[in-house]
Amino acid sequence: MNNKLKIAIQKSGRLSEKSLDLLKECGIKLSNGNGKLKSEARNFPIEALFLRDDDIPQYVEQGVADVGILGENEVWEKKKDVVIVEKLGFAGCRMSLAIPKDEVYTGLSFFDNKKIATSYPVILGAFCEKHNLHVEIEEIGGSVEIAPGIGLADAIFDIVSTGSTLLMNGLKEVATVVESEAALIAGQRLDESKKAILDKLLFRIKAVKNASENKYITLNAPLSAVAEIIKLLPGMKSPTIVPLAEEGWCGIHSVVKEDEFWDIIDKMKDLGAEGILVIPIEKMVL
Ligand code: ATP
Ligand code: MG
Secondary structure, eight states, X not given: OOOSEEEEEESSSTTHHHHHHHHHHTXXXXXXXXGOSEEEOSSSSEEEEEEOXXXXXXXXXXXXXXXXXXXXXXXXXXXXXXXXXXXXXXXXXXXXXXXXXXXXXXXXXXXXXXXXXXXXXXXXXXXXXXXXXXXXXXXXXXXXXXXXXXXXXXXXXXXXXXXXXXXXXXEEEEEEEEEEOEEEEEESOXXXXXXXXXXXXXXXXXHHHHHHHEEEEEEEEEGGGHHHHHHHOOOSSSOEEEEOSSTTEEEEEEEXXXXXXXXXXXXXXXXXXXXXXXXXXXXXXX
16 A cells, blocks of 8 residues: 655646745655656655646546645636645735726726636636626636737736736736635545645644744843833743843843734834844744
């Protein structure tokens, strides 16, 4: 019996390198060099299958792979019997409606009775139904953004990250339908031994994600300001306070969220904190 967890990863594309990097940060080394279709990790019971991202939901549903890494957009579009187990925080993008830049946009009703080109007819169809829009969906495999320019459609629905492709094709983004990022998905029928491996993998992924979303900070503060400074610092339990040789001062150690970090530092400086050090965290287990 093969009791390795089979994980499907995009063979080559925007998700490939980041998926392998994530597993590497989890201590799992795999290589997809030389056009290999499979790779086994030596130090973890996992085997990677390198596939096109479109095929991953189906393979996971059928049990050819047990779990997979792909964009949520593909999961929603394919509607297979799989569950999103964990969002992974990379390959973020939005799925938006765009129209020729000279058109006047009047709100969602603009799309009523229009023809929209997309590679994501399921997601678009559900959105239009929800908003009671009657549209004709023109499904095309790729290069969707040229459709209005060649007279194939009035508008498009596609993945956008910076918007530069839209601009280059004379389009403007007018409505975001949904936001997507890479996610770990799993099939519904994993046996106990595979579930145990998945739990172990998830534990590591969460530690890596927490670490990248947080920073360790140390600073010196006058004792009179400690109470106020601590209010700014939730820490993992509560901040560590250590005495300093200089009387009337202490050192404070804590963990802060990357996205709150500049704001907190500014406030701490105003309260008299000095010598603030910010240190990346390698792994963080809560
Ligand atoms: P495959 O050959 O495996 O089918 P693909 O061409 O369908 O690959 P990629 O372009 O590699 O797919 O994109 C993979 C995923 O990356 C998308 O499904 C989406 O979730 C995410 N993504 C993030 N930013 C973008 C972007 N600007 N354009 C397209 N996809 C993006
Ligand atoms: Mg694809």
